[in-house]
Amino acid sequence: MRIHVTELKEGDILSNDIFNSYGLHVLSKGTGLQMREISMLIQHHIDYVEVNSRIIQEVTIRTIESGLSPKWLPTVKPIYQDAVNGCEQLFMEAAQNGKIDQEDVNQTFQPLVNTFKLERDVVSMLLLLNTHDDYTYQHSVQVGMLAYYLAGWLGYDEQESLKIGQAGFLHDIGKCQITDDILNKPAKLSDEEFKEIKMHTVYGHQIITESFGESIAATVALQHHERMDGTGYPNQVAGDELHPVSKIVAVCDVYSAMISSRVYQKKRDLLIVLRELHRMSFNELDPHTAHTFIKHMIPNFIGKQVELVTGETGIIIMTHPTEYFRPLIRVEDHFIDLSIERDLEVKHIMM
Template sequence: MRVHVMDLDIGDRLSADTFNSYGLHVLSRGTLLRSQEISKLLLHQIDYVDVETRQQPEQLDEPESLLTELNTLADETFRLLKPIYEDSITGTESLFKEALAEGVINDKIVQDTFIPLTNHVKDQRDVVDLLLMLNNQNDYTIQHSIQVGILSYFIANWMGYDETESQLIGKAGYLHDIGKCRVDDEILNKPGKLTDYEFRMMTQHTIHGYEIIRNSIYPYSIAVVALQHHERMDGSGYPFHLQGTNIHPYAKIVSVADVYCAMITERIYQTKRDLLTVLKELHEMSFTKLDPTVTHIFISQMIPNFIGKKVLLHNGELGKIILTNNSDYFRPLIQVKDQFVDLSLDRSLEIQEIYM
């Protein structure tokens, strides 16, 4: 069936090779269309493509139908990822328990849990989908450690680090919160605001993590990330209120991953927030607290993953992101039924939620 590019759905599969107007081959027959592929077609100004017959027609009228469709499309990726992720959860729980009991990191657990997961997801192009799939009801600290490790690996890769160093930075992200094994669970899981004493105890996890990693077989840079991942560019962080160039480059990367993953996760005292809204907040923080280069590279790599995603606008209408706006990342072009709405021009509309 022949479909206009703006009517494509995530999960459509090409039934014929696709060429641009100059005869350049763009995508091959059989390609499963995700956000990146649809964006590529738009960039080559291709209007129509041939796709395999859809099993079910697209439905944008009911949120329930939309969620059913999107969950179906994600099932295969999640089916392959789920057992590896569950093994990582189990392994990371053991890692924290051993670190508390022995005061060192068991590297075999790291090699058997985090590294296989990184190797599995390294070719995952849609990081937005990946992070949403990894959100569940597991212990926050355990889940957060895995997510920050994966995202730190991706950011390092996007910044041009080679594979070996990207893996090292990913491992630093994975171990950044290991010091929390020495913090009381009542403080870690407290639903309300921490007292001054409790906050001081919480901040000590950076020092505990540094000590545990320094007593292990890891490079100094990994220990420094555990120590500095809460430091901020303007000196407002902890434990030493370091500024700018005094913060290790790896710690700057892990800080961005740490803040982002914390914001998108539902916790006892926090409901998870819309992904675009979180990116907006990170953008604002890049002018004061987070390293601007790391943050802007992260945002520029994440934004294209939103093309093709279904959205709920604050007025109750459902639509699909067609194009991002280079002058305003956070106000893209939206297709609502048979109309196109440029949110950079229509400031009265806001995206309320993005669906995977």
């Protein structure tokens, strides 16, 4: 059946190879269309395509809703939970012995990397797996994985990215020395309690140094709350004094903390979180690191449903390479380019 690209639906299958006006091959016959492929057709100014008769299967709907291929779900969830449980064991080991074993870290973190390294939709992946339980341990797992991804986006090789991911995974290990009544307090912390919370950076540095000697992981544990403008803690170091990996983990730490639900904080809309990271990149977070993170996270929103400030809902078709928060949106049978329609903006992304 011949159909205009604006009428394509996720799950449609191409009946023919698609070429643009210059003869460049765009998509192959038999390709199952998702929003990324539909976006490609629009970018190449292709108006009509031939697709097979539509058969919308439940599996396709589940894929769109979750952002993860259903074949991954039975494998991903237990490995993620194993990593969370393994993180808890590492915290207990550190609390009891004042140090941890490298092999235990490897056995906990490596299966996570092996499973997730091919899954590019980090947004859906973390939201799908995130729960209200075990915030401290889930946060450590998430920061480790995000740091692994971000390191690769910044040009680090696989071995370096793995080491950086492990540093992110261990960044909060010092919290094993903080009592649960302070860590999980639902009300605002007193000055004394906040002073104690800030000590987790020092405790973490001590634990990792005792375990592995001076290392990137030890430095990250100490510096992940420092800020580029010198307003962080514990030592108010700033700018180039901060280790590059500390800058990576700082971005991932802020992102994970803001998307997570905690006893004292509701998780925030993802777009608000990324806008906050963008704001922080002008003073607190390293701009190159933060912008690289945002640039690679934003395309994961392609195919997601959004609500505009007008109340209209639509689907993100394409993201802008520099105007991160002004994508191309399909609303019913027409398109709205927020990089042109400056009086409109996305209010909410529905995950």
